[in-house]
Amino acid sequence: MYSPLWFFIVLHGIFLACAYTGWSNLNSIPRKTIQYEDNHVITFKEKGVWNYSTMLIREDLGLLVLGAREAIYALDINDISVAKSKVPWKVTKEKQKECNSKGKHPDIDCRNYVRMLHQMNDSLMYVCGTNAFSPTCDYITYGDGRLKLEGNQEDGRGKCPFDPFQRSSSVMVDQDLYSATSLNFLGSEPVILRTSPIPLRTVFKSSWFNEPNFVYMDVVPESEDSPEGDDDKVYMFFSENAVEYDFYNKLVVSRVARVCKGDMGGQRTLQRKWTSFLKTRLDCSLPEPSLPYIIQDVFHVRHKKWRKSVFYAVFTSQSSSTDLSSAVCAYNVTDISEVFSRGKFKTEVNVEMSDVKWVMYNGELPVPRPGACINNAAKSAGIMRSLDLPDKTLQFIRDHPLMDDAVRPITGKPLLLKRGPLLTRLVVDDVSASDGQSYPVVFVGTENGYVQKAVNYNGEMHIIEEVKLFQNADPIDVLRLHQNQLYAGSASGVVQMPVSSCSRYFSCVDCVLARDPYCAWDATVQRCSRVPTSPENAKSNLIQSLMDGDATRCPTTAPVEPKIRTLVLGNNIRLLCHPDSNLAQVIWNFAGKPLPYSNRKYTIYNEGILVYNASAADAGRYTCTSVERAKGRDYTQTLAIYDLREQSAAVVTDKIKTTLGILSESYTTSSGLHKPEEPPSYSKNLSSESKWIVMQVALAVLSVMMACLLIWNLYMGHISPFMCCGRQSIKSPRNLPEREYMHTGNDAVDSKQQMVRLCVTTNSGLEATSFHRNITNGDTPTDICIFKYITDESEI
Structure with a gap:
């Protein structure tokens, strides 16, 4: 008999198989791959300038303000290859020497890296740079077509990092700067700072921050339409070493924290410190047991109604035990707010013979609730500002900034799981398709210089394409999105590309199966075209099927014309065939039968087929077809036909x-x-x-x-190095010795000598000689040429 244990083992296996099937749908590969040579993007870079990692879009000025190492540029937002102005911002020799004396590299660390750019008003921008490990800020203006650095330098500590390669974040809210970085040279004193008439900062305590890595900050206008009279919040995302877990080594977790915009600090406790700082863990669960994934970047998709706003985040693995290197998760603002406003707190407890433990706090909470903004309920109790909060509430929040509950993603699981190169940055565009629906399209940068475009259809993440932006495979350091244009920055340059190039889809089937919200097949002009931004302007003759990938409405295409190729016996022959999609399976048929993939006679690869050592039996018709499966349907296209004819x-x-x-x-x-x-x-x-x-x-x-x-x-002897000119020795046939042929006349008294010269030439296989006799009669020379065919050497 089978024991109950076997039943549970089988049941568990079935559950894991089903779970794996569901998760495998999230792990997609790009349908198309566009190499660097075919990307057709606009680039900008200047010789000797590096680290183009800070961007500010000034739509009112038509500029992309770009911060790099020791330079700030004003680029045309429509064509970034056009640099309208440049401002150099270099460190002084004294600063560079001082930085080098502290053990930093003079040509790498001891430079000025622009790390922050913000708009303050219509004419003024705020900029900060590392300035050779001495952070400095200044104001910059743009007028009459040129940038100008005002020269009003300010101390940048707490606003800009010392280390140019340390992550930081900042946001400008009503001309108050919120920044998350380090306060000291060593980077060991992390802080979230508000630079305003009433400056505030976090407490330097491990329960607040434990070696954090700041990623992103933004404001959410939660005061709008709030029945509780709530305040606006500034949310910040980072990773840090966890204090709440027992682990044999440092365990990094991802966090989200928030503070209230109207916070003014405490009266006695938490003076000039945040009284509303709370943080909690971000969960981006994976299908298999693994260490928590580390947050790398966040993008805020704003909505007119803030409760519908969504934060998208990129995570990477900190474990080598899984081959799933990256993930993308999405979080509702209301879910995050709910954890902070109604969730449980964690607290420290001392356990004998052990370290401090963090457990859920079950005691009575002070009133008003610790970490809450000043709302209508607090005001009705006479608490009009944070300075009026009681010490009991302030002491609790000082010692209990961590929440017990974690924030779960919208779908309860990642939208995207990726193998291979790590994902680095992301932006999200909300696109209206021809069906009137809106779809969030995610653009994610990779560590090897690609940008991938993906969209989630009812839990299925479909990667439309990946485009290689940089030839030298630099990591994407910054991504910005503006009016259907994507801007990407790296260490070596900046790239501008459209969010979609519908012309890459050459057929109706290719266009529809791409499931690109930006593109649809126009049956009138027979090409893949951009969908109008307004649904009411969408044409009825557009063919698009995003959810189902249904290409059955596509018209029948003309048959492919065969190409004649010559088969030369013993040669290797290559026949080309390029599939439209990485998801398509290429099938080769010869004489109506499929060619085997494992045959030594043939090699089938992604660009065609190789026929080795061609023989007469290899002559015939070769057909290349692609089969792409979408939502249970197979779409077959004939890509190429070759007639291989033997040459006798x-x-x-x-x-x-x-x-x-x-x-x-x-x-x-x-x-x-x-x-x-x-x-x-x-x-x-x-x-x-x-x-x-x-x-x-x-x-x-x-x-x-x-x-x-x-x-x-x-x-x-028909060819001689000596020609018939002047006095010449004759090389006799059969390689006989040279000799001169002399003839002496009968009149010995006059001592007249007559010279005979023999010249050899070839004429119709016969040997001909020309005798030239120079006879001198007095002073008048006479040339006589006598031609004679010689058939025997004895005649010479």
Whole structure:
């Protein structure tokens, strides 16, 4: 008999299998991959300038204000390759030497990295830089087409980090600066600071911050339409070493904290300190047991009604035990607010023979509730501001800033799980599709220079495409979104790209299966076009199916024309076929039958097929088709058809002969012997492979023939380095010794000598000689040329 244990084991296995199936739907791969050479983006970078990591969009000025290392730029927001102005902001030699004397690298650390840019009003901006580990802030203006640094420098401690590579965050709210960074050179004193007429800061205590890494800050107008008379909140996201868990090593967790905008600190307790600071853990659960994921970036999708606002966050793994490296989770503002306003607190307790433990606080809470903003209930009790809060409430919040409950994501699980390169930054665009619905499209940057575009359809995360933005694979350090344009910054440059390029989809099926909210197939003009931003302007002839990916409405396409290719025996042949999608399965058919993937005869790869050592049996028709599955339907497209035709040996021989004839005729023509004849017309139709082979054979044969001809002429003595000019010795045939041929006349008294010269030439295979006799009669020379064919050496 089977024990109950076996039943529970089987049941547990079934549950895990179902859970894995559900989670695997979240782990997607991009449907399209656009390489750097094909991205068609606009770039900006200047030689010698690095770390383009701070951006401020000034829509009113039409500018993208860009902060880099020791420089600030004003770029045209429509074309960032156009730099309208530049302001250098370098460190002094004294500051650089002082920084170097403290053990920092002079050319890396001891420079001025612009880390903060905020708009204060229509004409004034606030900028801060690391300034060689001596943070400094200043004001900057833009007028008459140029940037100007005002020169009113302020101490930047608590506003800007000392270390240029340390994460920090800030936000400007009603000209009050909220910043999260470090207060000291070593980076060991973290702080959330408000720079205002009434400055506030956090308490330097491990229960408040324990080696944090600040990521993001923003304000939520919770006072709007609040029946409780609540205050606006500033939310901040960070990671830190957990104090509430027992672990053999430091365990990093992700947090969200908030403070009230109207906080003024305490009267006696928490003077000049936040009285409304609360924090809690952010949960981004994974399908398998693992360490908590670490938050890397956050984007606030604002809504007209703040209760519908959503925070999207990127997380990365801190464990090597899982191959799921990154995740994206989304959180409702109301869920976060609920934890802070009604959740339980954690408290420290001392346990014998052990360290301090953090447990849920079950005691009675002081009134007003610790950490709460000054609302109508507090005002009715005579508490008009935080300075009026009782010490009991302030002491409690000083010792209990941590909440017991964690904030869960909207769907209870990540929207996206990713393997491979880590995700670094994200922005989210709310897109209206042709069906009248709005879909949040997530753009996430990666550590190797890609941007991925993804959208979640009823719990299914679909990655539409990934685009490589930087050639040298730099991590994406900053992402900004503005009016259908995406701006990405890295260490080496800045890129501007449209949120969607519908022209990348060449067919109706490709356009519809992309499930891109920005794009739809226009049946009238037969191309993939941008969907109008207003649903009422959407055309009825647009074909788009985002939820179902239904391409059955697409018109039938024209059949693919076969391409004829020549099969040369013994050669390797490549046939190209590019699928439209990474999700499609490519199938090759030969003579109506599928080609096996594991055959040594063929290699099927993502760009086509290789046929090795082609034989006569490989001739025939090859068909490349792609099959892409969407919502239970298979969509098959024929991508390419090749007719591979064998080239017979006789044809190859004829072509070789023809090529040899052409070459020899060209040679004799260049020698001036006779005019070449026109080559046969069919030689013009040689394939590139055949022409190359024929050319190689022809050159080899011609080289051998020329070598043999040269050797034979040298052997026969037909070629001599001495030509018939002037007095010349004759090299006799058969390599006989040189000798002079002299003839003496009968008249010895006059001592007249007659010289006979012999010149050798070739004419129709016969040896001809020309005798020149110079006879001097007095002072008048007479040239007589006597030509005679010689058939025997004895005649010489």
